[in-house]
Amino acid sequence: MIPAGARVWIAMGYTDMLRGMQSLAAMVQQHFTKDPFGGDLWVFRGRSG
Secondary structure, X not given: OOXXXXXXXXXXXXXXXXXXXXXXXXXXXXXXXXXXXXXXXXXXXXXXX
């Protein structure tokens, strides 16, 4: 269930899904300048997706 007021962000393009949660959170901070633990939902796509 997505909390009320949460935004859904879709990262376009290929993402290496072997990176793990900590690495994906770091990517959100560095590339999108957003807080990965701020309550929003982040969607990443792998090569086969």
